[in-house]
Amino acid sequence: MASIDVMRDPTKSGKAIRAQLRETIPRDIALETDFKEGTKYTITEHVTTLLDELCKNPRTLAVFTSLVKHLHAFARETELSHDEWRLAIEMLTRAGKESTDFKNEFILLSDTLGLSVLLDEVAHPHPDGATESCEEGPFFTVDAPELPSGTSLVKDGTLGEALYFESTVKNLQGEPIKGAKLEIWQADGDGLYDVQYPDRQEANNRARIVATDDGVAIFHGVMPTAYPIPSDGPVGDMLRATGRHPHRASHLHFHITAPGYDTLTTALYPDFSPFLGTDPVFATRKSLICPMGLSTDPAEWAKLGLQEGDVRTGRVHIWKYGFVLASNEEVAALKAKKK
Amino acid sequence: MASIDVMRDPTKSGKAIRAQLRETIPRDIALETDFKEGTKYTITEHVTTLLDELCKNPRTLAVFTSLVKHLHAFARETELSHDEWRLAIEMLTRAGKESTDFKNEFILLSDTLGLSVLLDEVAHPHPDGATESCEEGPFFTVDAPELPSGTSLVKDGTLGEALYFESTVKNLQGEPIKGAKLEIWQADGDGLYDVQYPDRQEANNRARIVATDDGVAIFHGVMPTAYPIPSDGPVGDMLRATGRHPHRASHLHFHITAPGYDTLTTALYPDFSPFLGTDPVFATRKSLICPMGLSTDPAEWAKLGLQEGDVRTGRVHIWKYGFVLASNEEVAALKAKKK
Secondary structure, X not given: OOOOOOOOOOOOOHHHHHHHHHHXXXXXXXXXXXXXXXOOOOHHHHHHHHHHHHOOOHHHXXXXXXXXXXXXXXXXXXXXXXXXXXXXXXXXXXXXXXXXXXXXXXXXXXXXXXXXXXXXXXXXXXXXXXXXXXXXXXXXXXXXXXXXXXXXXXXXXXXXXXXXXXXXXXXXXXXXXXXXXXXXXXXXXXXXXXXXXXXXXOOOOEEEEEOOOOOEEEEEEEOOOOEEOOOOOHHHHHHHHOOOOOEEOOOXXXXXXXXXXXXXXXXXXXXXXXXXXXXXXXXXXXXXXXXXXXXXXXXXXXXXXXXXXXXXXXXXXXXXXXXXEOEHHHHHHHHHHHO | OOOOOOOOOOOOOHHHHHHHHHHHOOOOHHHOOOOOOOOOOOHHHHHHHHHHHHOOOHHHHHHHHHHHHHHHHHHHHHOOOHHHHHXXXXXXXHHHHHOOOOOOHHHHHHHHOOHHHHHHHHHOOOOOOOOOOOOOOXXXXXXXXXXXXXXXXOOOOOOOOEEEEEEEEEEOOOOEOOOOEXXXXXXXXXXXXXXXXXXXXXXXXXXXXXXXXXXXXXEEEEOOOOEEOOXXXXXXHHHHHOOOOOEEOXXXXXXXXXXXXXXXXXXXXXXXXXXXXXXXOOOXXXXXXXXXXXXXXXXXXXXXXXXXXXXXXXXXXXXXXXXXXXXXXXXXXXXXXXX
């Protein structure tokens, strides 16, 4: 199944290259035993024997040895047919060709097969009791304004129902964390981020809220709605072939930082959102799904700091959450323990 | 790690799509239990639970369930870092972008990780005693002429040392097979196939030799030399990173057909070729590596049917092999036994 070599180094004849390699490459490395399926020495051992002999970088050797073992185990378990293999080659080739600066199909594939979540969990263990994390996603920008607690994130003309969000940022000992900052970015009421509007002038539905000294961080905004991950490429085909859909549940994204504490990247979900149990990228953990309040009383809106002009649909969603950060020392101790 | 959705169906609002899906997709499928690394219910069980619930095609379900399990096992075993993951995403994206009609990097990746050989072995078991098979590769064409045993494959001007090839085609009972045809295609003495010359007018170094009734198939030609698989893309980078080289050992390709017999696709290698033990695509099996003869005696050349004009370097390589084909019934019986 190899392909045609159309490129040759014109400064060297094939003969000269071969003569040079004949000197440097040992000849019989992988020919001592014949490989055969169903014996103790299969193609898998044959490939890993060759890697053992030739690969000098221990990490590269470990990664490719593991890759070959698991890839072969997959092919054996499924008895993958040549037609299925050809379809996979076509899908992977399309995935590369159709990837752009704004959409990478291999990242989407990693997300939709649960690999991205797994790598995050393996790389970032967090102590029991600390808020769970999830992936940052592609919509974070660095231009969000820094605002005091209690401010609105919303520019004129933003679509969506009014939202009041109130949180505390505490440590594992239950103490408020001084100097905590809550960076939020979110979709609007039509499921779109500001960067998806071609006429974007400045940050909208984004801010870095500075918590009060007692760890309270409040903002006003709009209720985000669900939106789909891109499904116009081979990953979309894969989702359809497996009966899945591309729609992420509604959510708010957060980076939460504080001096001496491990930065938390996470997202929160309202419990009434559709798609919570069928998230295409597996980022909806139970502890991040929030019971929601609703206020239709203008007197209460005023107490929450909202003006009637902010509430165009006659109701305000009330969302409360208590974030818990682990200290750098607590995370380091956990990592040391896992080794 | 998901990417930005820049495509939306303009005929449907996000709200309409969401309302429709809310009706049809059950809400809490994968939210009954929270997944957590190090417990019995990890992201792997979470993804496969969702697939179990949603995927209606049993074969698609089996393939993706197995893929997720083995991909996750690989990531856990290697504790793959985010930087390594990003490098892999870049390499795979390049692999798609750099693939052409003449070179597919994913096919090369499959070949160089031993997957192509494995799929061939799993799909095409063959009885003990029958000649072993290997992949066809990308150089087969359908325009080879049909010639009687004893003919030359070589056009004027072909590079390479003279070759006399003599074979028998027999069945597992040791009887010559009537009506056998031996289709050969091969590189020349500079490691190039006819299709790699831009001025190719007609087939060269290719033929379908009709064996005699006693199963003898002879041809004259040139000795092929080693040539590299393409190494200008990410697969070349992978070979270099693992200390490997792209050079295939010298070989002749064959399709061997006969009425009532399982078609054999294979290749043979001279035992003096470099790279036999480090073949980048793992196609050099011991039983296909042949001891070679050499004749410097013009009187012997004449007996073999060669004229002095055919022998420009003063010697003729003498290559003999006995092919053994399994009958269709023998292969069917073996497949039935494996199930």
